[in-house]
Amino acid sequence: MNTVNVKSKFELFNDHWSPKIVGELNGQYVKLTKLKGEFIWHQHDHEDELFLVVKGTLRIMLEDRELVLQEGDLTIVPRGVRHKPIADEEAHVILFEPKSTLTTGAIQNEQTTAGEWI
Amino acid sequence: MNTVNVKSKFELFNDHWSPKIVGELNGQYVKLTKLKGEFIWHQHDHEDELFLVVKGTLRIMLEDRELVLQEGDLTIVPRGVRHKPIADEEAHVILFEPKSTLTTGAIQNEQTTAGEWI
Numbered sequence: 001m002n003t004v005n006v007k008s009k010f011e012l013f014n015d016h017w018s019p020k021i022v023g024e025l026n027g028q029y030v031k032l033t034k035l036k037g038e039f040i041w042h043q044h045d046h047e048d049e050l051f052l053v054v055k056g057t058l059r060i061m062l063e064d065r066e067l068v069l070q071e072g073d074l075t076i077v078p079r080g081v082r083h084k085p086i087a088d089e090e091a092h093v094i095l096f097e098p099k100s101t102l103t104t105g106a107i108q109n110e111q112t113t114a115g116e117w118i
Numbered sequence: 119m120n121t122v123n124v125k126s127k128f129e130l131f132n133d134h135w136s137p138k139i140v141g142e143l144n145g146q147y148v149k150l151t152k153l154k155g156e157f158i159w160h161q162h163d164h165e166d167e168l169f170l171v172v173k174g175t176l177r178i179m180l181e182d183r184e185l186v187l188q189e190g191d192l193t194i195v196p197r198g199v200r201h202k203p204i205a206d207e208e209a210h211v212i213l214f215e216p217k218s219t220l221t222t223g224a225i226q227n228e229q230t231t232a233g234e235w236i
Binding site for chain 2 (some may be wrong): 001002003004005006007022023024026027028030047048049050051052062067069070072073074075076078079096097098102109
């Protein structure tokens, strides 16, 4: 049991679309991720996913519209909802999601990861 | 499904120790709370509780030590761990915890609440 400084943790890595785990509670992980460019369309069949932007701008394309999150904005993508995250410039994002969550949801490719602890 | 601006939500209320719910996912709530002064010693028997400080300083007294969280710090108090939150000046905190969580844990008093949606 300790305190985690979010900003300091973000300084420990530079790769994109590769979440780092910083906390665990109630079967959920708290993850930090740096995003830049376009991710793939995907969905999580069994997990709702929270995005909280702490730096930059995150666009989340949905099938019928697009969400734009600035610093200090959060949104929850419910399970089963197809989405495509895009960050035109690097964005720093906190994720809250079940431990079972994979980055690419129901799709398996070279970007698939459950994250690693830092 | 929408975006939530955390800072704007904090402007909607001024009471202390009375969490406001701004999101729900995977059986958990995302809550915002303003803290000032001392809360009671309590524990949550079945819920781990995350505190993320977005403004001010939060002290969390434990039985054997004290955690001090500044802006941008988070900590997770595991279920069963007695704790006493203190904010010498007003602090703004994001909570992430199971929907069943009551502010005072296993204790019932006039400060007991599960929070309300804003």
